[in-house]
Amino acid sequence: MHLVVEHLSKKFGDNTVLDDINIEFTEGVYGILGANGSGKSTLMRILVTVLKPTSGKVILDGENIKKLDEEYRNLIGYLPQEIALYKSFTAERFLMYIASLKGLNKNEAKSKVSELLELVGLTEYRKKKVGTFSGGMKQRVGIAQALLNDPKVLIVDEPTAGLDPKERIRFRNLLSAISSNRIVLLSTHIVSDIDFIAKEIVILKQGKLIKKDAPDNLLGQLNEKVWTVLISEGELQQYQNKFKVGNIIRRENGIELRIISDTKPIETAQATIPNLEDLYLYYFDKETIL
Structure with a gap:
């Protein structure tokens, strides 16, 4: 059909x-x-x-x-x-x-x-x-x-x-x-x-x-567009203003951000495996993903 x-x-x-x-x-x-x-x-x-x-x-x-x-x-x-x-x-x-x-x-x-x-x-x-x-x-x-x-x-x-x-x-x-x-x-x-x-x-x-x-194909198109970044508390607002931030996790050694960006946000950023929430955020900015 x-x-x-x-x-x-x-x-x-x-x-x-x-x-x-x-x-x-x-x-x-x-x-x-x-x-x-x-x-x-x-x-x-x-x-x-x-x-x-x-x-x-x-x-x-x-x-x-x-x-x-x-x-x-x-x-x-x-x-x-x-x-x-x-x-x-x-x-x-x-x-x-x-x-x-x-x-x-x-x-x-x-x-x-x-x-x-x-x-x-x-x-x-x-x-x-x-x-x-x-x-x-x-x-x-x-x-x-x-x-x-x-x-x-x-x-x-x-x-x-x-x-x-x-x-x-x-x-x-x-x-x-x-x-x-x-x-x-x-x-x-x-x-x-x-x-x-x-x-x-x-x-x-x-x-x-x-x-x-x-x-899988859509997520594959996000390879090296989803990053994890470790920052200090004082840098949080700056990163939220500049990038699409999917997750914020507080670690013992700082704050870990999940960032959706076409380019590497900072030199120490690590590429990570994309998921559907990243896909949504990539196309719809800061809309609710639930």
């Missing part, structure tokens, strides 16, 4: 939110990485046909999704940043309701809902009202509803915002487990969401496609 974005642009008035985006996706997990305001959510909403592009097109297996219309929508699952859950519904009832909207017959829906509640670890809570659920549990209900039609393209937009580390890991592992034979697009500004599971990372910045490559 191939999902291709061709010369996609989106404007809101005079504001260009997406600028001539060209991307190709195949089966597997893709991390759509960018700071808030980079155009990630707009791209996601165009891919699920909630928004229309100003120009350009999206093609699935050689067919324009505009022409495929309902046939395309039947192939996608979507978890937006904020999903509207009926707080008085139990998890089971909510999923049965969504299943009916997606055209599943009652017997098929019952079987699928039970399967998905098991998959997301909510079987024992199936009769509990979703209004009593934690944020992580609500997101698990959200991913379950997105999977009801067994989508070939699954799009999740900022799914772990506000979740604790344990729920983030659970969600990440779940996406990895269900990625076989489908395209999974995970939009995020939290690098730990895509660590270990993304086969490729797509970097958006101010509406433009900056990079698209395998994580």
Whole structure:
């Protein structure tokens, strides 16, 4: 399966939110990485046909999704940043309701809902009202509803915002487990969401496609751009003003800084192995990486 974005642009008035985006996706997990305001959510909403592009097109297996219309929508699952859950519904009832909207017959829906509640670890809570659920549990209900039609393209937009580390890991592992034979697009500004599971990372910045490559290749491009430097307490402010500082660790013999810089910051600096947090900081300056 191939999902291709061709010369996609989106404007809101005079504001260009997406600028001539060209991307190709195949089966597997893709991390759509960018700071808030980079155009990630707009791209996601165009891919699920909630928004229309100003120009350009999206093609699935050689067919324009505009022409495929309902046939395309039947192939996608979507978890937006904020999903509207009926707080008085139990998890089971909510999923049965969504299943009916997606055209599943009652017997098929019952079987699928039970399967998905098991998959997301909510079987024992199936009769509990979703209004009593934690944020992580609500997101698990959200991913379950997105999977009801067994989508070939699954799009999740900022799914772990506000979740604790344990729920983030659970969600990440779940996406990895269900990625076989489908395209999974995970939009995020939290690098730990895509660590270990993304086969490729797509970097958006101010509406433009900056990079698209395998994580190892992207990190390889940061070789000799990430440095450790030992400084004194009195030099700290100076270095923070001059360089992108990823980490500050106080040692017995001084302060160790992790610096992202195209050139060696000082003669005694030592090159170190880059990670995804360094990648984010390299492209997005001092934005939150979490």
